[in-house]
Amino acid sequence: MAGKFHRVKCSNCENEQILFNRSSIVVHCSECGEALTKSTGGVTIIHGKIIETLSNQ
Ligand SMILES: [Zn+2]
Numbered sequence: 001m002a003g004k005f006h007r008v009k010c011s012n013c014e015n016e017q018i019l020f021n022r023s024s025i026v027v028h029c030s031e032c033g034e035a036l037t038k039s040t041g042g043v044t045i046i047h048g049k050i051i052e053t054l055s056n057q
Pocket of ligand 1: 013
């Protein structure tokens with residue numbers, strides 16, 4: 001089963017990005033460089049505000 005995509009708003013600026021919740025890499029905001037995710041042993045923690053969750057079909 002595939003993971004999910006989240007539309008996340010950066011906590012540091014107003015930028016919105018689509019993030020994949022099973023990414024093993026840390027994703028940074030494309031506008032300000034703030035870390036939007038933190039990977040802890042396979043579980044991705046999202047720092048920003050989740051605006052929308054999109055199912056990956
Ligand atoms: Zn930002």
